[in-house]
Amino acid sequence: MTIKATLRAGTAAVLVAALGSTAAIAQQTGPNGETLAENQTFTYRVLDEFPSIDPNLIEDVEGSNIGRNLFEGLMNQDETGEVVPGVATGYEVSDDGLTYTFTLRDDARWSNGEPVTASDFVYSWQRAADPATASEYQWYMGLMQIENVDAVIAGDMDPSELGVEATDDHTLTVTLSQPLPYFAQMVTHTTTFPVPQATIEEFGDSWTQPGNMVSNGAYVLADRVAQEYITLEKNPEYWDADNVYITEVTALIINDENQALTRWEAGELDRTDVPAGQFPQLQEEYGDEAVSVPQLCTYYYNVNLSDQGLEALDDQRVREALSLAIDRDIIVENVLAGGQRPAYTLTHWATAGFEAPEVEVAQMTQEERNERAKELMAEAGYGEDGEPLNLDILYNTSEAHQQVAVAVGQMWQQTLGVTTQLDNMEWQTFLNERHNLNYPAIARAGWCADYNEASSFLDIMDTNSSYNDSGFSNEEYDNLLTEAKTAEDPQPLYQQAEEIIVQEWPILPIYHYASVFMLDDTIKGWPLENAQENWYARQLYRVADE
Structure with missing residues (x-):
């Protein structure tokens, strides 16, 4: 759209003048022969401030997007989500599946010009597993089954005993305690990226x-203003800088989805999320610039099963009734209307190799679910003819989350006579309160797969997971996940784990995500076939208006 390119032309001119000739400008053509725009910047909207951009501490999707552009791990993902070389040119796996040997490229550099070595990965992984770091993603290192990781996390062994070793500057050897067929996928995650020891110690x-950070990705941190924006600039030291077209990336923090859409329409943003319910109209108006593709994330409500939760929620019948009374079809078709699908299990339907079990609740009509919900609530002694029940729904500030909470509250009121109180918090406070189980009843959650395998969803409900924000603990469930890690075919075990969730209802799955957004038609290279929607700005480029 011409108006967008025009509005950003001033920024582009300043950038080109500052950086000099770039590969994108010099070549004048994109990777597929397209004519490139002079302006090679990318600006997008995020909902909230990033809790952290330290790779070992990142715990949210938007933080991961920034981390993936500032840093580069052993392996990357291509536009379809397949694992491809990153800092490592490749790897070998021992016959028993317990030893991974990664060969690092010799031209990888930190943004200060220093070489990236295997020792940088050793330091990062030890730091992530070290209890002193207090990373919310420390548990992820445990999922990787690295030798001695559980003892390190527990504080029983020194981080130096972790099963990762720099054989030489360009060889990293990782020893596992048991084979993991998807291990290579796991090292595309930000927690495993290298971090600069000297800079951290200084x-x-x-x-x-800004001014302190040293990174090894395609971009460096240029500027950051809390609650306003973060700006990244192309890293001239990146090993593949000649093939990086986008020279500047800016994430604007805009809490209001509708305001963000208005700014996209005015040409101030290249990408923004579609407000709930508006996708059909926007698709009709803007065509292919309105995008909806499956995304490996599930939206659900945590039920607080800890001592801090309501006594009524200890009753499985109450939890099941609450789940049954949620009309998911109304939420995905009328409230959201962006291609999402109803969820009755935790694992997203598009997860590689996964087939959801045929749970009874998914086969029922909503009328049947409502009738069963009323029976269960009456049996438990709550609802219209029993003890009054009022539930708080905690969510992070967002109009879409509010709309879902209002809809669910109305369904519970109309079907079960349960009243609700809505409680919203800003992102970081919300995360802290939910992690600490400091909410009385219900807390909104959304989980996106860290790698494309069912365990990335199911592991969060393990007793020891730091993202088990309902306080759920089930020995049979934990054992199934443990057994699945060494099973030749883990899928039946995953299905059994899902069935336990449906029996116990520690969480109330609501819908499986679609990624629904507006994307300026001059921006090319977005990975629409990567179900995790892990994007790298270095894969993007802007074409000239026709």
């Missing part, structure tokens, strides 16, 4: 500030 917690 600046401490402030090492991620």
